[in-house]
Amino acid sequence: MWAIISLLTNGLLLLTVILLLQRQQGWTAFLGATRINPNTEIETITPQLGPRHKLNYQQWLGILDREAKVVVQKRPQNLTILAGDSLSLWFPGELLPANKHWLNQGVSGESSAGLLKRLKLFDKTQPKTIFVMIGINDLIRGAKEKKILENQRQIMVYLRKTHPQAKIVIQSILPHGGKDATWEGKEKLLKLPNSRIRKLNQQLQAIATKERVKYLDLYSLFANKQGNLRLELTTDGLHLSSQGYLVWGSALQLYNQIQL
Numbered sequence: 001m002w003a004i005i006s007l008l009t010n011g012l013l014l015l016t017v018i019l020l021l022q023r024q025q026g027w028t029a030f031l032g033a034t035r036i037n038p039n040t041e042i043e044t045i046t047p048q049l050g051p052r053h054k055l056n057y058q059q060w061l062g063i064l065d066r067e068a069k070v071v072v073q074k075r076p077q078n079l080t081i082l083a084g085d086s087l088s089l090w091f092p093g094e095l096l097p098a099n100k101h102w103l104n105q106g107v108s109g110e111s112s113a114g115l116l117k118r119l120k121l122f123d124k125t126q127p128k129t130i131f132v133m134i135g136i137n138d139l140i141r142g143a144k145e146k147k148i149l150e151n152q153r154q155i156m157v158y159l160r161k162t163h164p165q166a167k168i169v170i171q172s173i174l175p176h177g178g179k180d181a182t183w184e185g186k187e188k189l190l191k192l193p194n195s196r197i198r199k200l201n202q203q204l205q206a207i208a209t210k211e212r213v214k215y216l217d218l219y220s221l222f223a224n225k226q227g228n229l230r231l232e233l234t235t236d237g238l239h240l241s242s243q244g245y246l247v248w249g250s251a252l253q254l255y256n257q258i259q260l
Contacts, residue, residue: 064122071103079103080131083134086107091104119159126165134151136173149200156211169255170215174197174229175198181234185238194223
């Protein structure tokens with residue numbers, strides 16, 4: 001029954017977002033958000049895709065730690081956490097669902113093993129929902145499916161134990177642009193068939209069902225007929241454009257309304 005409900009929800013979500021893609025006007029009014037300021041304030045912002053700061057991994061962790069501590073102090077209502085790699089990190093705040101306080105815990109270049117080790121940074125927060133997307137960097141670096149799935153499973157188990165009152169949502173790994181990609185590591189992408197990502201997502205969904213956490217299929221929203229990342233949704237075949245974040249943000253908004 002759990003699996004059937006998940007399948008129906010993702011199917012309805014896919015249909016609805018496709019309809020929204022055909023009616024793009026009004027999306028910015030449909031979405032909006034607040035973010036956590038590391039200077040101990042919670043503020044409304046309207047960022048856009050812009051320069052991406054070059055920080056090392058430990059510097060990023062320091063920022064995430066400070067932001068999490070602000071959340072612990074302020075205890076904002078309707079806290080939702082976005083955990084993952086650079087795709088989550090660069091999510092424009094104004095494109096996230098409104099009426100929630102968002103704590104972004106994304107780090108550029110993050111792997112599933114790295115995310116698992118740093119989940120403790122937001123242990124003391126009290127989120128209502130935690131969205132996780134991780135795995136593409138593992139695949140690019142040649143990690144085996146078995147290891148990626150085991151790390152994902154441990155992430156689910158840890159989050160359920162540490163945040164028993166929160167809804168845990170595991171998001172599918174997105175496709176890449178294939179031969180049309182312009183990312184500097186394009187040769188690595190060409191060695192990674194999107195069919196492999198699709199199969200891995202199927203296994204990931206099965207684990208999510210077994211561990212009693214929710215699964216959100218975003219792969220279907222971002223893939224074209226060839227199974228590659230749609231060009232209008234990406235900047236380089238790996239990272240997302242503003243329109244790509246519009247699609248993702250709309251999917252999160254609808255998923256909140258339908259499933260959560």
